[in-house]
Amino acid sequence: SQQGEEDPQALSIQEGENATMNCSYKTSINNLQWYRQNSGRGLVHLILIRSNEREKHSGRLRVTLDTSKKSSSLLITASRAADTASYFCATVLYNQGGKLIFGQGTELSVKP
């Protein structure tokens, strides 16, 4: 089964609103990464948070990590129509080298 699972599976909001996506995982991780995928394209790396970090910011993105609950959240503030995409979390398992395991993704739709 997948290591990471995102929820919700789909999210529809209006421009200017905040979007929150969650990711849960099962086993100990080295780090957790968030990626974005526009339709028909490859994935683009957004942000990486290490297992000893609790929160990280990058522009309008805020990521939190709770290793006790094995969960992470991605917050996009002041969303724009251009943020419409699928968002995936990926975990680097502690004892499996650099292999990244991806979740099923959250499909975000931001309406103008």
Next chain:
Amino acid sequence: GAGVSQSPSNKVTEKGKDVELRCDPISGHTALYWYRQSLGQGLEFLIYFQGNSAPDKSGLPSDRFSAERTGGSVSTLTIQRTQQEDSAVYLCASSSKIGPGQGFGSPLHFGNGTRLTVT
């Protein structure tokens, strides 16, 4: 420099034929990954390379799938005797670092994928 390049971008093949998918990673990237993505789904890990060796082949779905990497650069994913369930987008990614003490699990740079359709 240039990003990760995959070819072909689209491939339609008949059931039972063999196909080869190519990935040119970013120059100097030592780690190379292959994933498969079915329509509307997440990414399924297939295999990754550290240099020319593949420490983890656990994701290859069957013995019809194989991959190689030569010269620490270009990689080829081969699917023999294709089946309809092999239809998917095959994504390649590369990374500059891998392994403990080397930026463990560094971000991946993805190509745009090869869309494989088996008829």
